[in-house]
Amino acid sequence: MKKLVNAFLAIVIVSFLLIMLVNYLNASEGYGGGNTITVYNWGDYIDPELLDRFEEETGITVIYETFDSNEAMMTKIQQGGTSYDVAIPSEYAIEKMKEEGQLLKVDHSKIPNLKNIDERFLDLSFDPGNEYSIPYFWGTVGIVYNPTLLDGIEFHSWNDLWNEDLKNEILLVDGAREVLGFGLNSLNYSLNETDQAKLVEAKEKLETLQPNIKAIVGDEIKMLMVNEEASVGVVWSGDAADMMWENENLDYVVPVEGSNLWFDNMVIPKTAKNVDGAHQFINFMLDAEVAAQNADYVGYSTPNKEAMKLLPEETISDERFYPSPELTERLEVYENLGKKMLAYYNDLYLEFKMHRK
């Protein structure tokens, strides 16, 4: 009995000592004070130094939380248990959250640095007039490949994937719109095609690609490409940048027919408590110098044209990640096609996956 009581007391005492330690650490970081904002971002998607700098400059403390998928983030925000002040979803998630009334309008007068954003990335179909969202990073869908394993095969067009020498070499990301999208692109159709005959045509064309497909995978595509288990992959440019960082042999290309243009934008959820602080944070992130430092750390493409002037020449002249204006004109943002059309896309994609040999 005595042993039990002692053990219990020891646990409680240790816990309270630890709680005091955490409180001390929290206080030294400045958490728990009055003026705070909660930022909800993808894992490892901001330079932590910038958070410190923001705290110093504005006196607002940042509570920083991370998520790993748009869906998880939307659930958390919808549920409303935490007062997130700034979140960073992707474009289709923004559209969905907007429709469900989960977002607050952004007050442009409080974000003077909005002028730094390149007009190409403003006023897009998922958020006309940028009423609810401000661009954070952007990218494309393209082909990542390993020239050392490919013996001179090069990629310019989506149709190069159908090369007979690529038997069992291609990895695809597991996304209905991404895969059907490049099928459509290879036929010079729009990514937002709603004509069922054209969609079926794209699916049938994709089915002829089957002998070349090694696997349809998720996040592990990065590891497989870096470890040279496969030589070609269809991926998002952000992932490609990561892979190329880890394996210098890899190269990335956005095919000439065009491709998808994706965005991660900053929004203010309805649950926000410190709306003013949220605006200050968004404005801070749009500052040219800050955005440049962040782009340098994260490695994705910044939509901030003033920041681009501060980035090293070799970064912004890299057409793989900052494609030329001629190409960006052919890039398309996913539009919300409605539930019915999306289901049709998913059905076709499922059929495509099922017909694998």
Add this chain to the structure above:
Amino acid sequence: MKKMKLSNIYLFIVFIVLYAPIFYLMFYSFNSGGKMYHFESFTFDWYRELFQDTRLLIIVLNTVIIALLSSAISTVLGVFGAIAIWYVRKNYRKNLLLSLNNVLIVSPDVIIGASFLIMFTVLGIKLGFTSVLLSHIAFSVPIVVIMVLPKLQEMGSSLIDAAQDLGAGRREILTKVILPYITPGIFAGFFMALTYSLDDFAVTFFVTGNGFSTLSVEIYSLARRGISLNINALSTLLFLFTIILVIGYYFIVTKRNGRAVGLGARK
């Protein structure tokens, strides 16, 4: 002799399978290359980076606090729950209670997590320390019950009858007979709850919020962009810490029980 050797080899292989991934992970925490393959050169950089990252340290401490507190509280609740179930005389009622307890053990974490999220939302409880603590207590209690019940059944009722005959009151029966007898079960339950709490992701994911997070949730959200090697460093430290605890616990137990425990007793 030959049989002995074969069993040793078998044991050896099993332990290799169990420990190889952990040592693999520990090995690369010293890699200056920053990747989980191709060892470049030896470095302590990741450990240095780890101790400079206050946010991560706070998360680690939170994880430990939640684990200790939730398993201590759920041990208390679980022990009384087990005793209550044990005292139920009617067989069908006892089985019913036990089955209800087991349903909570086998039901998927995601369901438990989502249910808690909905409940906290409806009740207006803010997500954070309290919500995580409460849900960890909730999924640990049935585990403690399951660990303690066998000890109670092993004890049987004759000991209690004897104590009653000797004039012991209810309180004395509890503190002087039942609790000392089931102490090993209680500790087993406590440590079981501790490990469940330390590595739970699914439930915790739903109920964290307001800047409060635990290690499993944090590592999971890092996974999309590739985990930095300071997580390897952290795992190494946690592993060594638990090993030291286990060794310490082993010495305390063997010292106290002398030769009564383990191989010595059979001589």
